[in-house]
Amino acid sequence: MRPQASPAPPVLDVRDLDVVYALTGGQQMRAVERLSFAIGRGQTLALVGESGCGKSSVAKAVMQLVPTAGGVIRLEGQALGPLGGDALKRLRRRFQMIFQDPISSLNPQRTVRQILEFPLKVNGLFDKSESERRIRATLDIVGLDSQQMLGRYPHEFSGGQCQRISIARALILDPVLLVCDEPVSALDVSVRAQVLNLLGELRQRLGLSMLFISHDLAVVRNVADCIAVMYLGRICEAGDAQHLLEHPAHPYTVALLSAVLHADPAVPPRRVALQGEMPSPLSLPTGCRFRTRCPGAQALCAAAEPALTALADGRQVACHFPYSVARPAANASAFFQPEDIAP
Amino acid sequence: MLIVLALLSVATFSMLELLPGSVVDAMLSDNARPEEIARLQHALGLDLPMHLRFLGWLGNALQGDLGRSPLSGESVSAAITHRLPVSILLMLLAQVLALLIALPLGIWAGSNAGRRVDRWLSGGAFGVLAVPHFVLGLLLILLFAIWLRWFPATGYVPFGAEPLASIHSLALPAATLALVEAPIYLRLLRSDIASTLRAPYITVARAKGLSERQILLRHALRPSSFSLITVLGINVGHLIGGAVIIETLFALPGLGRLLIEAITQRDFVTLQGLVLFIGVAFVAVNLVVDAVYALLDPRVGVRHAR
Amino acid sequence: MRAEWCAPGRWWRGKPRARALLRLGLPCAWLLGVLFLALAADWLPLPSPTDMDFAAAGQGPGTAHLLGLDLDGRDIFARLAHGARVSLIVCSVAPLIGLVFGSALGLLAAYYGGVLRTAILALLDAMLAFPSLVFALGLTVVLGPSVHNVALALGVMSIPAFARIARANALPLIGREFVLAARTAGASDWQIMLREILPNMALSLLTYALTITSVMIVAEGSLSFLGVGVPPPTPSWGGMIADGRESLERVPHVSLIPAAAMFLTVLSLNLLGDGLRQRRSPGLA
Amino acid sequence: QKRGGTLTIGMEAEFSGFNPAKARIFNQNTLAPASSVLETLFVFEGAQIVPRLGLDYAEAPDRLSATVRLRPGVTFHDGTPFNADAVVAHYAWLLAPGTGINLSPIAPLKTVEKVDEMSVRFVLRQPWVALQSALAAENLVNFIGSPAALKNDPEGFHRKPIGTGPFIFKEWQAGDRIVMERNPHYWEPQLPYLERLIYRVLPDANTRYQSIKSGQVDIGRMDTASHVLDARKNPQIKVHEYQGSGAISWNFNAAKEPFNDQRVRAAVVHAFNAKAMLDTFFLGTTVATTDLFGPNSPWFCPRLNWRSHDLAKARALLAEVGKPVKFQLVSTNTPTGRRQAGMVQQFAKEAGMEVDIRLTEQSQNVRVGLSGDYQMGVWRFGDITGEPDGALAYYFGGENGTPVSRHDTARIDALLGKARAEPDQARRKALYCDIAQIVSDEAYQLIPIRVTYYAIASPKVRNLGPITNSIIRTRSVWIGQ
Amino acid sequence: MNRQTRLHDAALLRVRHLGVQFQTAQGPLHALTDVSLDVERARTLAIVGESGSGKSVLACSILRLLGPAAQTAPEAQIFFGAQDLLRLERSAMQAVRGRRIAMVFQDPMTALNPVRPIGVQLAEGLQLHLRLSRQAAQERATGLLAQVGIGSPERRMAQLPHQLSGGMRQRVVIAMAVACEPELLIADEPTTALDVTVQAEILDLLRGLQRGRQMAMILVTHDLGVAAGYADDIAVMYAGQIVEQAPTAALLRQPRMPYTRDLLRAIARLDDPPHALLHSIAGRPPVVRALAGGCRYAPRCDRRTMQCEAAQPGLESVACAEGAHWSTPLSTGMSAFGRPGGAHAVRCWHPLEIAA
Numbered sequence A: 001m002r003p004q005a006s007p008a009p010p011v012l013d014v015r016d017l018d019v020v021y022a023l024t025g026g027q028q029m030r031a032v033e034r035l036s037f038a039i040g041r042g043q044t045l046a047l048v049g050e051s052g053c054g055k056s057s058v059a060k061a062v063m064q065l066v067p068t069a070g071g072v073i074r075l076e077g078q079a080l081g082p083l084g085g086d087a088l089k090r091l092r093r094r095f096q097m098i099f100q101d102p103i104s105s106l107n108p109q110r111t112v113r114q115i116l117e118f119p120l121k122v123n124g125l126f127d128k129s130e131s132e133r134r135i136r137a138t139l140d141i142v143g144l145d146s147q148q149m150l151g152r153y154p155h156e157f158s159g160g161q162c163q164r165i166s167i168a169r170a171l172i173l174d175p176v177l178l179v180c181d182e183p184v185s186a187l188d189v190s191v192r193a194q195v196l197n198l199l200g201e202l203r204q205r206l207g208l209s210m211l212f213i214s215h216d217l218a219v220v221r222n223v224a225d226c227i228a229v230m231y232l233g234r235i236c237e238a239g240d241a242q243h244l245l246e247h248p249a250h251p252y253t254v255a256l257l258s259a260v261l262h263a264d265p266a267v268p269p270r271r272v273a274l275q276g277e278m279p280s281p282l283s284l285p286t287g288c289r290f291r292t293r294c295p296g297a298q299a300l301c302a303a304a305e306p307a308l309t310a311l312a313d314g315r316q317v318a319c320h321f322p323y324s325v326a327r328p329a330a331n332a333s334a335f336f337q338p339e340d341i342a343p
Numbered sequence B: 001m002l003i004v005l006a007l008l009s010v011a012t013f014s015m016l017e018l019l020p021g022s023v024v025d026a027m028l029s030d031n032a033r034p035e036e037i038a039r040l041q042h043a044l045g046l047d048l049p050m051h052l053r054f055l056g057w058l059g060n061a062l063q064g065d066l067g068r069s070p071l072s073g074e075s076v077s078a079a080i081t082h083r084l085p086v087s088i089l090l091m092l093l094a095q096v097l098a099l100l101i102a103l104p105l106g107i108w109a110g111s112n113a114g115r116r117v118d119r120w121l122s123g124g125a126f127g128v129l130a131v132p133h134f135v136l137g138l139l140l141i142l143l144f145a146i147w148l149r150w151f152p153a154t155g156y157v158p159f160g161a162e163p164l165a166s167i168h169s170l171a172l173p174a175a176t177l178a179l180v181e182a183p184i185y186l187r188l189l190r191s192d193i194a195s196t197l198r199a200p201y202i203t204v205a206r207a208k209g210l211s212e213r214q215i216l217l218r219h220a221l222r223p224s225s226f227s228l229i230t231v232l233g234i235n236v237g238h239l240i241g242g243a244v245i246i247e248t249l250f251a252l253p254g255l256g257r258l259l260i261e262a263i264t265q266r267d268f269v270t271l272q273g274l275v276l277f278i279g280v281a282f283v284a285v286n287l288v289v290d291a292v293y294a295l296l297d298p299r300v301g302v303r304h305a306r
Numbered sequence C: 001m002r003a004e005w006c007a008p009g010r011w012w013r014g015k016p017r018a019r020a021l022l023r024l025g026l027p028c029a030w031l032l033g034v035l036f037l038a039l040a041a042d043w044l045p046l047p048s049p050t051d052m053d054f055a056a057a058g059q060g061p062g063t064a065h066l067l068g069l070d071l072d073g074r075d076i077f078a079r080l081a082h083g084a085r086v087s088l089i090v091c092s093v094a095p096l097i098g099l100v101f102g103s104a105l106g107l108l109a110a111y112y113g114g115v116l117r118t119a120i121l122a123l124l125d126a127m128l129a130f131p132s133l134v135f136a137l138g139l140t141v142v143l144g145p146s147v148h149n150v151a152l153a154l155g156v157m158s159i160p161a162f163a164r165i166a167r168a169n170a171l172p173l174i175g176r177e178f179v180l181a182a183r184t185a186g187a188s189d190w191q192i193m194l195r196e197i198l199p200n201m202a203l204s205l206l207t208y209a210l211t212i213t214s215v216m217i218v219a220e221g222s223l224s225f226l227g228v229g230v231p232p233p234t235p236s237w238g239g240m241i242a243d244g245r246e247s248l249e250r251v252p253h254v255s256l257i258p259a260a261a262m263f264l265t266v267l268s269l270n271l272l273g274d275g276l277r278q279r280r281s282p283g284l285a
Numbered sequence D: 001q002k003r004g005g006t007l008t009i010g011m012e013a014e015f016s017g018f019n020p021a022k023a024r025i026f027n028q029n030t031l032a033p034a035s036s037v038l039e040t041l042f043v044f045e046g047a048q049i050v051p052r053l054g055l056d057y058a059e060a061p062d063r064l065s066a067t068v069r070l071r072p073g074v075t076f077h078d079g080t081p082f083n084a085d086a087v088v089a090h091y092a093w094l095l096a097p098g099t100g101i102n103l104s105p106i107a108p109l110k111t112v113e114k115v116d117e118m119s120v121r122f123v124l125r126q127p128w129v130a131l132q133s134a135l136a137a138e139n140l141v142n143f144i145g146s147p148a149a150l151k152n153d154p155e156g157f158h159r160k161p162i163g164t165g166p167f168i169f170k171e172w173q174a175g176d177r178i179v180m181e182r183n184p185h186y187w188e189p190q191l192p193y194l195e196r197l198i199y200r201v202l203p204d205a206n207t208r209y210q211s212i213k214s215g216q217v218d219i220g221r222m223d224t225a226s227h228v229l230d231a232r233k234n235p236q237i238k239v240h241e242y243q244g245s246g247a248i249s250w251n252f253n254a255a256k257e258p259f260n261d262q263r264v265r266a267a268v269v270h271a272f273n274a275k276a277m278l279d280t281f282f283l284g285t286t287v288a289t290t291d292l293f294g295p296n297s298p299w300f301c302p303r304l305n306w307r308s309h310d311l312a313k314a315r316a317l318l319a320e321v322g323k324p325v326k327f328q329l330v331s332t333n334t335p336t337g338r339r340q341a342g343m344v345q346q347f348a349k350e351a352g353m354e355v356d357i358r359l360t361e362q363s364q365n366v367r368v369g370l371s372g373d374y375q376m377g378v379w380r381f382g383d384i385t386g387e388p389d390g391a392l393a394y395y396f397g398g399e400n401g402t403p404v405s406r407h408d409t410a411r412i413d414a415l416l417g418k419a420r421a422e423p424d425q426a427r428r429k430a431l432y433c434d435i436a437q438i439v440s441d442e443a444y445q446l447i448p449i450r451v452t453y454y455a456i457a458s459p460k461v462r463n464l465g466p467i468t469n470s471i472i473r474t475r476s477v478w479i480g481q
Numbered sequence E: 001m002n003r004q005t006r007l008h009d010a011a012l013l014r015v016r017h018l019g020v021q022f023q024t025a026q027g028p029l030h031a032l033t034d035v036s037l038d039v040e041r042a043r044t045l046a047i048v049g050e051s052g053s054g055k056s057v058l059a060c061s062i063l064r065l066l067g068p069a070a071q072t073a074p075e076a077q078i079f080f081g082a083q084d085l086l087r088l089e090r091s092a093m094q095a096v097r098g099r100r101i102a103m104v105f106q107d108p109m110t111a112l113n114p115v116r117p118i119g120v121q122l123a124e125g126l127q128l129h130l131r132l133s134r135q136a137a138q139e140r141a142t143g144l145l146a147q148v149g150i151g152s153p154e155r156r157m158a159q160l161p162h163q164l165s166g167g168m169r170q171r172v173v174i175a176m177a178v179a180c181e182p183e184l185l186i187a188d189e190p191t192t193a194l195d196v197t198v199q200a201e202i203l204d205l206l207r208g209l210q211r212g213r214q215m216a217m218i219l220v221t222h223d224l225g226v227a228a229g230y231a232d233d234i235a236v237m238y239a240g241q242i243v244e245q246a247p248t249a250a251l252l253r254q255p256r257m258p259y260t261r262d263l264l265r266a267i268a269r270l271d272d273p274p275h276a277l278l279h280s281i282a283g284r285p286p287v288v289r290a291l292a293g294g295c296r297y298a299p300r301c302d303r304r305t306m307q308c309e310a311a312q313p314g315l316e317s318v319a320c321a322e323g324a325h326w327s328t329p330l331s332t333g334m335s336a337f338g339r340p341g342g343a344h345a346v347r348c349w350h351p352l353e354i355a356a
């Protein structure tokens, strides 16, 4: 599969990303292993997976908040890794992040105005009247009333409002890429809907690209164009959102989907139970890393680790025995690099 | 740890260099003459350059030889071993007393945080805290040694000879120290217990049907004792080096007195050895404290801000 | 609507306002009084704190001299007022030194890892392990006994404690998401430390400084007791207590009045610090 | 029944050791325990010189030597016999060049020769009438220790002296205590009475006093007035006192401004209000000086014109000087030192002089005096028991080096030389009074107040001799009921 | 499940007119107002609502676990069997806690004492309530661990909470709760802190245990999906009040309270098209400081009228979706729950019409 034949490079291009944490006692933990994906302009990639599988680590690595142990991260074609200090700082305004906990991500000692001014000041964009206009405009975009908000402190706002403020803070620098690390997990259903709607609207209006991290498949379904499912630091399945959700090929994706509860008693639970617990990332099982919990594990799974290979419909799966694909994909995802796709 | 000790000995040495005067002043007669001063300085090696003296001292110290006081002629290690028992016993008694006061009261106040008991106990703790220890010691002497004659005012009976008399002789200084420290312990324990009692697992314990008493002793006490132990460790570390004011007040031959005499008499050999010893003791105590943490809180990788 | 809300068996005891006034108002009043005396000592119609009236030495409190005279016939009230200045300088300068350097070291040790952190922690441990009295004695001997040197010595001694508090407060803050957010906005380490982290630990540090302030007053007294405090004729509370203690049984007021002043001041500071700790607004971490 | 019991003595400071080559020879605090272990040839009992290790003293006609017969049958605690060899060895060791020992108390002594097994001859450089008196002074130079011990293990002797005295040194726990036990072979058969002696170091006066009061300590030196007054009221405690020629003194540095001007020195002396200090500081426990030596001394000079408090005179002198006088007073950082300095400051202020105070530690005070880095300093004027020659030479003469006050010593040196060779006591006394007059006229030192030595003891302590030179002597003390 | 046997039982737990207020620095805060509900043996009642709606306060006040800042309305009653829990002695209450009513808390990370081995924490309740010896309690605890699906339970007994994964910890917490075979289990958001896959396992486990022991269960959650999958009845809370309660199917299929409907609409569904616009509710729930006033949802409701703002509606029974079934208002006493078809009650002046 070729990327959509456009000369412009993808907004975010991550290739063979490794994130390794040094633990106390000299141990090393590979939280993310040889991870590759790309996000085109205006597109949203969702990263899903169990807690601790390395989703946040990917986000932080993209944001250059943790050192990468290997691989290249390119933003609009420019590799971030080799950029040092000032160059990176200048580039930082192009990609911004939204965090899971809306309250914790705002400095409790600063007013909303100070919070929103800060990115401008740091980037030397501050200019009294112009900034004021910009702040008000951004607050408008996220649907907050600037009149009432500016002089107040974060703890005076609800979680949804706080999350809007932190979205405004990210937007004020005009980024092309928004990395959202579980931006709605901490919110109530009613508020969650507001924020999801807002993100969708922004995507349309501003043409933002997004890396959206969540473990809630229903949410992912709502925001994502394509989905990458992670398990223990590696991608186990990736592809077009709708297709992947409707026809999961990897047993883990199947299990994940089956665990979604419907607020409708008519939909019978059809759970695929996973066995056991997630293995420790410090002592991975041999062969396929999912095999210890896989209902269909076989001898081969313990012997060899499956590579991420493309199925006929363009989806990529890292499984020796993927679920059969019922029907070919209508519009196969093209966001994965050709190199990753086995012939 | 080694860095800490290295820093310590360099710091001591350079500080001593800055102090005006030398041990020679204390040794010489009132009408000494310059030649005598020079001769003594030479004899004591004080005329060598500083770094040579430091290296020499360090070399000896590493071999366990802390030198010999030019004043009393006693070897520093002997001086320390003579006085250490006093300081240790005083420290132990004081800490035990302080804990005996602070533990029950701290638990009581902590489990009644915000109520009247708590306010009174806190107020009382602040009250005791506000009395300087030299005043406190004096009041105790007046009350218990002069008026009531229950305890001796001063002096120390060696523990080895008569343990009970020894403890009796240290009762007042230990009580003074304990009274100074108990309020601090009490406050620490109180606030930790109060915040532990707000932890979800305490609610879980309540939901299990445990009585308040069981909850306090089984569930709340251990996780609430970390700050107490940290401060206890620091205090123990410091008190091994002697409690200068208390020892002066009660005329106890502990390390604190040795310290202050070494300073006033510019007995740098003793001072240097002593500071090193205190540093080692401090570091050792903190290692013990770390071990106690590990016992109390077996979570691996959890590091308490020391 | 419903009048009597109560938990079974428990009734609400009424507004805590009066009690709060007692707990914060009285200490504040006392401290302001001391502050006023210290600042205005020179202009108030007080007898000179150094003039000795030998004929009346050791006179008890009375009409001529409000709080009596000390052993050398100096007016105790005047000496208290002037001595408050020493205590004030010591207890404001010393915690300030500890606050500034301690928070800086603690913050750096929390923020950076590696060699810097190891070095700072070793330095702090060494400072903690160094017998504080040796340091104070040494410093006042080297630099000469004076109010400022006493303050300096006490201040340096309080650095490790402040550093610990600062580090303990900074560590959880550093993991907080608003710090990451500032990083992603392109803020430098300095900006993050000063703008994002420091304001959030300021309150605990200041509260601790208030507690330490009272410790400093007592510590100044201890130094005076050991003879390395502020030199005469400058009066200091610790010195006054120490001077009078030999005659405690003969003329108790000479020692007990400054001891009482110190007691009340230290108590007030502690109560105030405690009050502040409890009043922390819930929105602040 | 006088025998038995333990006497605990509270001491004011840590001991400085007993080897004269390493310690201060005059440190009273060390001399007290030393005097229980070590003995001199002669000793003062009151103003009387009595034999101790020496039996009698015969001066040669040319007064350039003297022969001393030694007490037979005495042995040191280590078993070494006491004889002429021991005495000769002791002095040979002292007089050997390069020991650095402070020999000023016996400065004119040239050598000591053995006459026979039990007598020795002291050979002098110049006639010196005060030799016997000098030998009777209790200081580390005159205490005769076991020569074997001194030679073989000077370090050990420093920490554990071996002498002939009534008590045997057991141990010295630095900073805490010295323990001694009765010498069963003491040459005076029924002495000593006590079984055990403990010298405890209690530097804090208040602590020492409370220890005596509460019975942990039997006797201790006290000089804080309030304690003495309190003790006098207390029937449980006995107050022993002795007044000699010791005095509180301050000296002026005559080599420095403003005290190179005799009028300024005199002005300070006149400004000093001894009465005020006696009333407030000493609370009547001692008296003002009227001369150098004190009314109880055989050298007392009743007709001296002694400068004393006279504010008018002080102001007049200052007016004469014409310029404002401002100086620094160096004092010790003990409570006493601080208080007294404050008072001097107040006195000077009343006369129109400005004083600021510098505090040093006790041990540094000596260095300050020696280096001359001061304007006015605290000094002390020790108790003169026998001949005043040594003390006067030390304080005011120039033969053993410049005195601390750095004045011109020519006149005093001449008088001292004359007195040294003057066998007639009355005429010697006249010469010494002349010196006293010069000291007062020239105001080399400010010597305003006598020291009364106090010892506060439990009434059980019996037969305590006079505490001359502030030394508590234990030889014949016994414990009653 | 045998509905016939239950038919004539009085409800196990009957909460009546429960009001709770907190004394805060800004004045009183009404966390619960006039809450009445019944829970019957072997049935599960889900309580759903937004954060801050008072779910946890309700759960905790049944066991009287609220701190001293909480005050209960004087007319409140919580009948458990024949006992009014609010009027029990302290020691009697302690005997009920853990033994007859047990609770599972939201966060398995903090619900276990971090410094004590889980075995000890598990056995504690057994020793206390069942007077078992140490040995017996340990054995029983090991069995419990196996029952909740923890492998090699002997080894786990000695481990500390931090050595277990979140899912395992929650299993331990559940084992702790069911150890003494309580009659009522209150689970306060037992899966919110857990992963989706683990969440389903835990809920299955709870359901299994409940059925095995004929326990009644109160399942507190903010996830309507959880409620839909696991509860027999659902009570929806808003701002300290129960605004709608009905059998699960009735409530989800035919909500009568506008708030419930809005909540259901706001949920993202797997079968919605991508980028579908979700219905959101404007505004935020009120903080109730005074009891007067109209319907608490009125400011956010699209069906509000003058009446809604003027007076508060009571919780009234309405027609059930499956069949017109009217019953007396709950407040008058007898439960209308547990009947075939169930009762539907709603606190609204203008309940939504039943769709054709």
Ligand SMILES: Nc1ncnc2c1ncn2[C@@H]1O[C@H](COP(=O)(O)OP(=O)(O)OP(=O)(O)O)[C@@H](O)[C@H]1O
Binding pocket: A021, A022, A023, A029, A031, A049, A050, A051, A052, A053, A054, A055, A056, A057, A058, A215, A281
């Ligand atoms: N700073 C760190 N040091 C060491 N290990 C870390 C660090 N940060 C994360 N990890 C570990 O890396 C792994 C991946 O963590 P990460 O936070 O990326 O997971 P996640 O998928 O975001 O999980 P969640 O859904 O819980 O947020 C986890 O096992 C975690 O324990």
Ligand SMILES: Nc1ncnc2c1ncn2[C@@H]1O[C@H](COP(=O)(O)OP(=O)(O)OP(=O)(O)O)[C@@H](O)[C@H]1O
Binding pocket: E022, E023, E024, E029, E031, E049, E050, E051, E052, E053, E054, E055, E056, E057, E058, E067, E069, E222
């Ligand atoms: N101890 C307390 N003091 C003061 N107010 C409290 C206290 N506990 C709870 N509240 C208040 O009571 C109300 C209900 O809280 P509750 O914890 O029951 O909500 P919840 O529905 O469980 O929310 P969540 O889903 O976040 O757990 C909230 O407004 C809360 O602020």
Ligand SMILES: [Mg+2]
Binding pocket: A055, A056, A057, A181
């Ligand atoms: Mg994460």
Ligand SMILES: [Mg+2]
Binding pocket: E055, E056, E057, E188, E189
């Ligand atoms: Mg809750």
